[in-house]
Amino acid sequence: MTDNSSIKPKVISALFWKLMERGGTQGIQFIVQIILARLLLPEDYGKIALIVVFINIANIFVNSGFSTALIQKKDADETDFSSVFYLSSFIAVILYIILFFFAAPIIARFYEDPLLVPVLRVLSVMILLGSYNSIQNSIVSRKLQFKNFFISSMISGALSGSVGIVMAYMNFGVWALVAQQLLSQILFTITMLFIVKWRPRLLYSSKRVKKLFSYSWKLLVSNIIDTLDHDLSSLIIGKISNSAMLGFFNRGRNFPALIVENINGSIQSVMLPALSSQQDDINKVKNMVRRSITTSSFLIFPMMVGLAVIAKPLVIVILTEKWLDAVPFLQISCLVYAFWPIHTANLQAINALGRSDIFLKLEIIKKTLGLAILLVSVRYGVYAIALGSAFGGIVSLFINIYPNRKLLDYSIKEQMLDILPSMLIALLMGVIVYSISFLNLSVWLTLITQILSGIVIYMGIAYLFRLECLGYLLTTAQELFAARK
Numbered sequence: 001m002t003d004n005s006s007i008k009p010k011v012i013s014a015l016f017w018k019l020m021e022r023g024g025t026q027g028i029q030f031i032v033q034i035i036l037a038r039l040l041l042p043e044d045y046g047k048i049a050l051i052v053v054f055i056n057i058a059n060i061f062v063n064s065g066f067s068t069a070l071i072q073k074k075d076a077d078e079t080d081f082s083s084v085f086y087l088s089s090f091i092a093v094i095l096y097i098i099l100f101f102f103a104a105p106i107i108a109r110f111y112e113d114p115l116l117v118p119v120l121r122v123l124s125v126m127i128l129l130g131s132y133n134s135i136q137n138s139i140v141s142r143k144l145q146f147k148n149f150f151i152s153s154m155i156s157g158a159l160s161g162s163v164g165i166v167m168a169y170m171n172f173g174v175w176a177l178v179a180q181q182l183l184s185q186i187l188f189t190i191t192m193l194f195i196v197k198w199r200p201r202l203l204y205s206s207k208r209v210k211k212l213f214s215y216s217w218k219l220l221v222s223n224i225i226d227t228l229d230h231d232l233s234s235l236i237i238g239k240i241s242n243s244a245m246l247g248f249f250n251r252g253r254n255f256p257a258l259i260v261e262n263i264n265g266s267i268q269s270v271m272l273p274a275l276s277s278q279q280d281d282i283n284k285v286k287n288m289v290r291r292s293i294t295t296s297s298f299l300i301f302p303m304m305v306g307l308a309v310i311a312k313p314l315v316i317v318i319l320t321e322k323w324l325d326a327v328p329f330l331q332i333s334c335l336v337y338a339f340w341p342i343h344t345a346n347l348q349a350i351n352a353l354g355r356s357d358i359f360l361k362l363e364i365i366k367k368t369l370g371l372a373i374l375l376v377s378v379r380y381g382v383y384a385i386a387l388g389s390a391f392g393g394i395v396s397l398f399i400n401i402y403p404n405r406k407l408l409d410y411s412i413k414e415q416m417l418d419i420l421p422s423m424l425i426a427l428l429m430g431v432i433v434y435s436i437s438f439l440n441l442s443v444w445l446t447l448i449t450q451i452l453s454g455i456v457i458y459m460g461i462a463y464l465f466r467l468e469c470l471g472y473l474l475t476t477a478q479e480l481f482a483a484r485k
Contacts, residue, residue: 041173042243042248043244045177045247045251048174048181049246049249054103054107058099062095062131062134067138070084070135076138078201078203079208085135085200088130088135089131089132092127095127104117107120111238126185129186129189132189133185136189136198152187152192153188157184160183161180161184163179164183218356219359222363229370234246234250236378236385245325249329251319252333253329255314257333260304260337285353292348293341295473298462299473300340301338302458305430306433308335308430309430311331311334314447315330329386332387339394350404355403358403358407369399374389376388422469433457436453
């Protein structure tokens with residue numbers, strides 16, 4: 001059995017590079033998206049938001065949960081990887097043909113927008129890349145070698161972003177976004193070819209595929225349900241409203257998502273293989289999950305509260321006043337994403353323990369609830385849809401926690417107590433920071449003052465009350481920098 005002392009340095013090193021990869025990529029994307037949003041119209045983003053929904057659904061079928069299954073399987077070998085690659089590639093080709101010849105015209109007629117046909121046909125090329133890219137991701141994740149992701153992501157993000165900006169400046173409109181997203185995926189896969197030395201071999205075992213599928217099919221269904229639940233609101237808004245409103249909705253949601261996916265996504269990407277390696281020791285798994293929840297909550301709560309408070313001046317300064325309608329959606333989304341660390345940590349623990357059956361049951365329960373809320377809220381407009389999503393997210397939080405009451409002996413009460421200090425300090429900080437908006441300062445000065453005071457207040461109170469999370473982060477940072485020397 002692997003000792004905690006041997007797994008911790010690997011986890012810390014992997015987390016460092018995952019944070020670097022996420023932070024670098026998201027940083028580049030953030031700058032690129034700011035420039036593109038200032039050059040393009042909300043309608044352009046609305047069109048892409050619609051198309052991406054269908055591509056995301058297709059990518060789920062391509063991966064079929066096999067990527068997670070390969071990470072979770074302790075003795076996965078070349079036969080497993082090659083078999084999954086060939087099956088995924090076959091599925092990708094079939095789906096691309098369906099989208100290109102059949103789905104694109106139907107979708108365009110439904111939304112009464114002919115431009116969606118060529119946009120979907122071009123962006124669907126990303127599906128073909130997904131079959132190979134998913135294997136690369138599995139190999140890197142299994143070995144906790146996230147430095148490879150960092151290199152590939154930085155190269156692909158910088159080059160694709162530059163192309164997108166130039167095209168937007170030259171008035172290519174929505175095609176600037178198409179080029180930026182497609183080129184990013186192509187460049188990432190190509191650079192990973194040079195970094196990750198894996199190549200498919202002439203090996204295929206239907207027996208291996210069936211064994212992996214016995215685990216992954218539940219994740220496949222879960223991911224389909226989850227994606228539909230997440231993106232169904234976009235499909236509905238695109239139909240009942242217009243592309244501009246959908247652009248506001250998605251742009252507002254993207255701001256908090258950018259932050260949370262960077263921090264929480266980095267932690268959880270490392271946690272799945274780390275938890276899987278310790279799956280035979282429940283106490284170790286519980287301790288790792290607990291640490292993940294308290295640490296990521298300590299980081300994300302103040303960011304989400306702070307972002308909600310400074311939403312208006314932030315949008316005016318960064319995106320200009322043409323995007324002001326995105327502010328309410330941004331604030332509502334902050335409430336949703338604030339609790340993501342708890343959602344994902346609990347779900348990763350369930351997957352790491354090999355209980356994809358429980359994962360599927362949870363998804364069915366949550367998404368049934370989400371669909372019911374959506375059907376009610378759609379009658380009252382776009383803002384009601386956003387609020388309904390936030391309410392469903394909070395209820396889903398307790399649903400995700402419940403199984404680990406028995407699996408890990410980690411109850412809802414324990415988890416709530418673990419995050420309570422960070423939550424209370426973040427809320428207090430938010431109240432103080434919001435009061436600055438009444439000083440009638442300029443937009444720029446208001447934004448800068450709020451950000452700086454928020455950081456000082458939150459960290460100051462955490463230090464004053466000797467929050468254990470702060471001490472752990474400082475110690476980990478010291479170990480991290482010591483390991484880099």
